[in-house]
Amino acid sequence: MSATAPRAPAPAGVPLVGHALAFRRDPIGFLQGAAHECGPVARLQAGPVIYHLVSEPALIAEVLQTRPANYVRDTRSSRSMKLVTGESLLSTSGEAWRRHRRLAQPIFHQRRLAALTDTTLAVCLETAARWEELSASGGTVDLVAEMSRLTFSIVGRCLFSADLGGRTAAVESAYSVLLDELFRRARAIATLPLWVPTPRHRRFHHALASIDAIVAELIQHRRAAATEQDDLVGSLLRARDEDGSALDDTEIRNHAITFLLAGHETTASTLTWAFCLLDQHPGELAIVQQELARELGPRLPHLDTLPQLGALDRALQETLRLFPAIWIAERRVVATDVLGGFALPKNSSVLLSARITQRLASYWPEPDGFRPARFSGDTPPGLARGFFPFGAGPHHCIGQHFALLEARVALAVLLQRFRVRLAEGFPSALAGITLRPAAAVPVRIERRSGN
Numbered sequence: 492m493s494a495t496a497p498r499a500p501a502p503a504g505v506p507l508v509g510h511a512l513a514f515r516r517d518p519i520g521f522l523q524g525a526a527h528e529c530g531p532v533a534r535l536q537a538g539p540v541i542y543h544l545v546s547e548p549a550l551i552a553e554v555l556q557t558r559p560a561n562y563v564r565d566t567r568s569s570r571s572m573k574l575v576t577g578e579s580l581l582s583t584s585g586e587a588w589r590r591h592r593r594l595a596q597p598i599f600h601q602r603r604l605a606a607l608t609d610t611t612l613a614v615c616l617e618t619a620a621r622w623e624e625l626s627a628s629g630g631t632v633d634l635v636a637e638m639s640r641l642t643f644s645i646v647g648r649c650l651f652s653a654d655l656g657g658r659t660a661a662v663e664s665a666y667s668v669l670l671d672e673l674f675r676r677a678r679a680i681a682t683l684p685l686w687v688p689t690p691r692h693r694r695f696h697h698a699l700a701s702i703d704a705i706v707a708e709l710i711q712h713r714r715a716a717a718t719e720q721d722d723l724v725g726s727l728l729r730a731r732d733e734d735g736s737a738l739d740d741t742e743i744r745n746h747a748i749t750f751l752l753a754g755h756e757t758t759a760s761t762l763t764w765a766f767c768l769l770d771q772h773p774g775e776l777a778i779v780q781q782e783l784a785r786e787l788g789p790r791l792p793h794l795d796t797l798p799q800l801g802a803l804d805r806a807l808q809e810t811l812r813l814f815p816a817i818w819i820a821e822r823r824v825v826a827t828d829v830l831g832g833f834a835l836p837k838n839s840s841v842l843l844s845a846r847i848t849q850r851l852a853s854y855w856p857e858p859d860g861f862r863p864a865r866f867s868g869d870t871p872p873g874l875a876r877g878f879f880p881f882g883a884g885p886h887h888c889i890g891q892h893f894a895l896l897e898a899r900v901a902l903a904v905l906l907q908r909f910r911v912r913l914a915e916g917f918p919s920a921l922a923g924i925t926l927r928p929a930a931a932v933p934v935r936i937e938r939r940s941g942n
Contacts, residue, residue: 499534499833509536518922522847532831541839546848548877550831555884562822568677575669577745594730599893607649608794611897614644615904622936631914631933638759639663646754651709652720665698674923706747757816758894760927764814766911768861778802783907792903805863808871815880818846818926848877910937
């Protein structure tokens with residue numbers, strides 16, 4: 492590192508606590524303001540902890556792709572994540588992460604996508620059948636709960652070959668408690684150990700025990716099954732390490748909880764935002780629905796027909812730009828470095844926010860507008876253009892293709908048949924571990940004429 496490299500500019504802070512209170516009050520507003528005021532690298536402080544918000548795509552690429560060994564995931568946020576997922580793809584670095592990635596990779600192999608598509612389609616058709624009844628009633632329903640129920644059922648069948656519909660409410664409630672606590676701990680200057688019996692900690696332990704009990708029951712059921720299932724847990728049960736050893740129950744539990752969390756909460760949020768945005772932009776909705784009528788007619792979407800749905804895919808990509816479910820990531824600086832001309836001290840942290848970078852006006856004209864046409868190229872633009880809703884580099888999301896497949900099928904099936912209308916205006920966003928609506932989103936489900 493150059494001895495003369497200056498500190499990055501910093502927004503005004505408060506003595507002792509620095510920027511912790513401003514971030515706590517409004518995480519997105521504060522970070523967006525810091526990026527606008529300070530530029531590509533902004534120095535932030537939460538008590539004694541130094542962070543750098545890096546918002547320029549070329550510099551993010553240095554962190555995630557060029558020099559990932561110097562920017563590792565051993566951070567406060569990953570240590571918090573371990574409280575729920577244990578040692579997993581979401582919480583480890585180095586050789587431990589490479590082992591987890593190697594063992595989990597076959598789960599999302601291209602050859603499995605056809606079977607995953609069929610499972611996803613079956614669940615979406617069940618949702619469509621329920622929506623027929625909802626559309627006839629004329630009442631409102633919570634879109635957040637509907638999409639959570641849908642994605643949880645999909646993940647449950649793909650992961651465990653089990654119908655988890657009856658457990659949806661329990662899991663949704665438990666995950667809400669867990670995620671809120673994890674984000675609170677990640678952004679706090681100091682936290683009490685979880686063994687201190689506060690009401691908040693007791694709620695956390697109760698929620699974690701509920702999730703653990705459900706997952707343990709499902710794994711036990713799968714181990715006792717007379718026939719082998721070609722589901723995601725089946726792949727984990729068959730997985731062997733380089734020395735030939737199998738995964739133990741704790742390792743399978745950690746993977747299962749990770750996939751349940753990552754494949755349920757994130758996709759549910761993405762679908763919720765997509766329906767909300769399309770309702771607010773009826774012209775864009777009409778383009779998607781005309782494409783569905785032209786390319787599919789009365790037929791169901793399948794793996795080989797999804798590539799024909801370009802307008803739907805552009806609307807989905809624009810949703811991911813505006814509301815990336817994984818909106819922020821943290822890395823720890825291993826060795827003192829210079830990034831963008833500014834000094835980054837050893838053991839400080841780097842913050843990377845898809846929500847901030849994907850709305851930079853220098854890369855995205857009318858950055859807050861819903862304009863799917865900006866994704867008219869053959870492939871999404873990628874990190875070079877400031878688009879990375881699934882991360883980038885070695886730690887990019889292993890389930891990216893499955894998540895996109897799941898969202899495409901769900902949107903195609905439901906938009907063929909229904910119009911989702913917001914009953915109370917566009918929802919506000921809650922920036923926690925994920926970027927999700929801050930409250931219930933009441934909608935009316937209307938049956939499309941001629942369908």
